[in-house]
Amino acid sequence: MTGSMAEPTPVRKARADGRRNRELLLAAAHDAFVAAPGAAPGAASAVSLEKIARAAGVGIGTLYRHFPTREALAEAVYESELDEVMSITDAESLLPPDEGLRAWMNRYATFFAAKRGMLDVLRGGWASGAIATPMTRQRANAVVGEFLARGVADGSLRDMAADDVTAAMLGVMLSTVAGASAEPGQTQRLLDLLLVGLRPAAPA
Amino acid sequence: MTGSMAEPTPVRKARADGRRNRELLLAAAHDAFVAAPGAAPGAASAVSLEKIARAAGVGIGTLYRHFPTREALAEAVYESELDEVMSITDAESLLPPDEGLRAWMNRYATFFAAKRGMLDVLRGGWASGAIATPMTRQRANAVVGEFLARGVADGSLRDMAADDVTAAMLGVMLSTVAGASAEPGQTQRLLDLLLVGLRPAAPA
DNA sequence: CGATCTACCGGAGGGGCCTCCGGTACTCAG
DNA sequence: CTGAGTACCGGAGGCCCCTCCGGTAGATCG
Numbered sequence: 230m231t232g233s234m235a236e237p238t239p240v241r242k243a244r245a246d247g248r249r250n251r252e253l254l255l256a257a258a259h260d261a262f263v264a265a266p267g268a269a270p271g272a273a274s275a276v277s278l279e280k281i282a283r284a285a286g287v288g289i290g291t292l293y294r295h296f297p298t299r300e301a302l303a304e305a306v307y308e309s310e311l312d313e314v315m316s317i318t319d320a321e322s323l324l325p326p327d328e329g330l331r332a333w334m335n336r337y338a339t340f341f342a343a344k345r346g347m348l349d350v351l352r353g354g355w356a357s358g359a360i361a362t363p364m365t366r367q368r369a370n371a372v373v374g375e376f377l378a379r380g381v382a383d384g385s386l387r388d389m390a391a392d393d394v395t396a397a398m399l400g401v402m403l404s405t406v407a408g409a410s411a412e413p414g415q416t417q418r419l420l421d422l423l424l425v426g427l428r429p430a431a432p433a
Numbered sequence: 434m435t436g437s438m439a440e441p442t443p444v445r446k447a448r449a450d451g452r453r454n455r456e457l458l459l460a461a462a463h464d465a466f467v468a469a470p471g472a473a474p475g476a477a478s479a480v481s482l483e484k485i486a487r488a489a490g491v492g493i494g495t496l497y498r499h500f501p502t503r504e505a506l507a508e509a510v511y512e513s514e515l516d517e518v519m520s521i522t523d524a525e526s527l528l529p530p531d532e533g534l535r536a537w538m539n540r541y542a543t544f545f546a547a548k549r550g551m552l553d554v555l556r557g558g559w560a561s562g563a564i565a566t567p568m569t570r571q572r573a574n575a576v577v578g579e580f581l582a583r584g585v586a587d588g589s590l591r592d593m594a595a596d597d598v599t600a601a602m603l604g605v606m607l608s609t610v611a612g613a614s615a616e617p618g619q620t621q622r623l624l625d626l627l628l629v630g631l632r633p634a635a636p637a
Numbered sequence: 638c639g640a641t642c643t644a645c646c647g648g649a650g651g652g653g654c655c656t657c658c659g660g661t662a663c664t665c666a667g
Numbered sequence: 668c669t670g671a672g673t674a675c676c677g678g679a680g681g682c683c684c685c686t687c688c689g690g691t692a693g694a695t696c697g
C-alpha cells in the first residue's frame with residue numbers, strides 16, 4: 230500500500246557521537262579479531278563482544294545498536310577485504326572460465342583461512358542462518374554466476390544454478406577450513422573435486 | 434613408557450544412583466530434542482542444558498559429569514540411530530558401489546535432517562571441532578572407505594582418500610541441511626554433483 | 638542565542654554456559 | 668552389622684549473551 234513511496238530523505242544529519250562511537254567500535258573489534266587466532270590450535274579463542282565494547286569505551290548497548298548481530302560487526306570490520314574477494318580480478322578474467330573460477334575459489338579459501346578471528350566471532354551463529362550473510366552470499370552468487378555464464382558460453386562449464394555451486398563451495402570451506410582439524414591440502418583437493426563435477430559431461 | 438599395560442579392571446561396580454541419573458538425563462534430553470524443532474523455521478529453538486538437568490531432576494553438575502560436552506550428550510541420545518546410519522544395509526550392499534554410496538549418503542542426509550533438535554543442541558560448538566565427533570567421523574570414514582574399496586575394485590569409483598569424501602559429504606550437509614535456508618532439493622543435487630567427481634576420469 | 642525534540646547512550650537484568658569443590662550416601666571389607 | 672573410604676551429587680560463582688528503557692547531549696528551529 231505504501232507503494233513506491235520514496236524515502237523522505239531524513240534531513241537531520243547523523244550525530245557526531247554516533248559516528249565516533251561506530252569508529253571506536255570498529256577499531257576495537259579489528260584489534261580483537263587480529264589478536265584472537267592465538268597460536269595454540271586447541272584454544273577456543275572466541276572474542277567476547279562485551280570486551281570489545283569495553284575496549285572501545287562504550288556500553289554494550291551501543292555496540293548492539295550499531296551492529297545488531299555478530300555477523301554485522303564482522304562484515305563491517307572486513308568490508309574492504311570482502312569487496313576485494315567478491316570481485317573478479319583481471320588475471321582471473323583472462324583465464325579460461327573454469328580455471329578462473331578455480332582461481333577465484335582459491336582466493337576465497339585463502340581469505341577465509343586468514344580470517345580465523347572472524348570465524349571465531351561468528352561461531353555459534355551459523356547454524357541459524359549463514360556463514361555468509363544473505364547479502365554476502367548474493368555477492369558470491371553473482372561472481373559464481375558470471376564465471377558459469379562464461380564457461381557455458383565457451384563449453385568449459387556445465388549449466389548449473391549459481392547458488393548450488395556457491396553452496397558446494399561454502400560446504401568445502403565449512404568442513405575443511407572452519408573445523409579445527411583442518412588440513413590445508415584437503416581444501417585444495419575438494420575444490421578440485423568440485424571442479425571436476427562442473428565440467429560438461431563427456432558426450433556419451 | 435607405560436607400554437602395553439592393561440587397565441586394572443576397576444573392581445568396584447558403578448553406583449546405583451549414578452546409573453539411574455544417567456538414565457534420567459538421557460530420557461529428559463531425548464524429550465527436549467524431540468520437542469525442540471518447533472514448527473516456526475525462524476525460531477531459534479536451541480535447548481538449554483540447564484533445563485534438561487532440571488527436567489531430569491538432577492543438578493547441572495551431574496549432567497556435565499556424565500556428558501562432558503553437548504556432543505557427548507547428543508551422541509548418547511541417538512546412539513542406536515547412529516549405529517544404524519553408520520553401517521551398510523543389505524540393499525546398499527547389493528547395488529553397484531557407486532550407487533550404494535549414493536544411497537547411503539542419502540540415508541545419512543535424511544538422518545541429519547530429521548534430527549534438527551540434535552543440531553540445535555550442537556549449535557555453537559562445531560566451529561571448534563566437529564559436527565561429527567572424532568569417533569563418529571571415524572565410523573563414517575569406515576563406511577565410505579568400504580564403498581570406495583569396492584568401487585575401485587569394479588572400476589565404478591576413483592581411488593580417493595575416504596576422509597576427503599567424508600569431508601565433502603559433511604560439507605554438503607553443513608551448507609544445505611544445517612542452514613536455516615535449506616532447500617531439500619539442493620542437498621540431492623549437490624550429492625549427485627559429488628558423485629560425478631568420484632567417477633573415474635574418462636580415459637583421455 | 639535559547640528552547641525543543643529526539644537520536645543515541647549505557648548499563649541493569651534475566652538467562653545460559655561451564656567449573657569447581659564441600660558434603661553425602663553408597664559400596665565393600667572386616 | 669558397622670565402619671571406612673570414595674564415587675558421586677548439586678549448586679554457587681564467574682563470565683558472557685542480548686534486550687530493554689530512563690536519561691542526556693546533540694542538532695535544528697524560532
